[in-house]
Amino acid sequence: MSTAPAPRFAGKAFLITGAARGIGEAVVRLLAAEGASIAAADLDSAGLAALEADLSARGTRIVTASFDTRDSIATDAFVARAVETLGRLDGAVPCAGIARAARAEEMSDATFADVLGINLTGVFYSCRAVGRVLLAQGSGAIVNLASITAKGGQPGRANYAASKWGLAGLTKSLAVEWGHRGVRVNAVAPNGVDTPMIRDGVPPPFLDGVMLDRTPLGRLATPAEVAGVIAFLLSSEAAYINGAVLEVDGGLTAGFLTHRHGADFASKSLV
Numbered sequence: 001m002s003t004a005p006a007p008r009f010a011g012k013a014f015l016i017t018g019a020a021r022g023i024g025e026a027v028v029r030l031l032a033a034e035g036a037s038i039a040a041a042d043l044d045s046a047g048l049a050a051l052e053a054d055l056s057a058r059g060t061r062i063v064t065a066s067f068d069t070r071d072s073i074a075t076d077a078f079v080a081r082a083v084e085t086l087g088r089l090d091g092a093v094p095c096a097g098i099a100r101a102a103r104a105e106e107m108s109d110a111t112f113a114d115v116l117g118i119n120l121t122g123v124f125y126s127c128r129a130v131g132r133v134l135l136a137q138g139s140g141a142i143v144n145l146a147s148i149t150a151k152g153g154q155p156g157r158a159n160y161a162a163s164k165w166g167l168a169g170l171t172k173s174l175a176v177e178w179g180h181r182g183v184r185v186n187a188v189a190p191n192g193v194d195t196p197m198i199r200d201g202v203p204p205p206f207l208d209g210v211m212l213d214r215t216p217l218g219r220l221a222t223p224a225e226v227a228g229v230i231a232f233l234l235s236s237e238a239a240y241i242n243g244a245v246l247e248v249d250g251g252l253t254a255g256f257l258t259h260r261h262g263a264d265f266a267s268k269s270l271v
């Protein structure tokens, strides 16, 4: 009689921030479904409580905390509590992030600082806190949430683009500093993912007429599709991937001249 293989993340534990909804929630649910214990953080305490109740009922060991990821003391304290409660940590996926659009010449100090503070500084605090645990045990993996906006610029998003280019630099720097000590650090760079961030922040004409029009697959990603790539990068199957900023973009960045999902050939002989 053959026995079923152990789930991919059985006996492992991961910290996920921005866990109450969107991509973070999808990562939590996928890792938990594959056997992992979860340390979940978010500003949204009600969302976290609902997630904790649901996953506990399904048998997942989960510890949660509501705090602002720009608070390094709270981050360090939660990582210490997670190790104490779950017995270990094997990686992190810092998903907490925001987008605040404004014309650059009109962008307030707060709009610039909030986006840089959450998307870059806060992610560094999570990487540093979990990285200390992983380096001490000589193993682990971190996956950061970059964006296609870490590959180019975008009008109205000087703050967001600066934060995501910074995050790509942070990811590569940690990868080269920690790789030889057993800790891999990568990032995913999604195009539009169907979450509240994109539904609340992007006007439908831009979403359909520009983002999706230029995307060969012609649709947004689902949070679960992005979570699947993140889980792969956390897993031993990605043991030789370190310092990558991996496009999960339906082909958006594959070609600059894409129009109508690639149906326009822009050639007289083909039209």
Ligand SMILES: NC(=O)c1ccc[n+]([C@@H]2O[C@H](COP(=O)([O-])OP(=O)(O)OC[C@H]3O[C@@H](n4cnc5c(N)ncnc54)[C@H](O)[C@@H]3O)[C@@H](O)[C@H]2O)c1
Residues within 6 Å of the ligand: 017, 018, 019, 020, 021, 022, 023, 024, 041, 042, 043, 044, 067, 068, 069, 070, 095, 096, 097, 098, 118, 119, 122, 145, 146, 147, 148, 189, 190, 191, 192, 193, 194, 195, 196, 197, 198
């Ligand atoms: N949705 C997309 O199209 C898309 C594309 C590329 C990259 N990303 C990146 O993926 C990450 C997650 O995005 P999403 O679409 O799931 O966003 P979302 O807005 O749906 O969810 C973000 C979560 O982070 C939490 N959060 C925000 N600021 C926080 C803080 N300071 N401290 C603690 N928690 C905080 C929110 O409460 C929320 O639950 C972000 O870094 C985003 O930039 C998203």
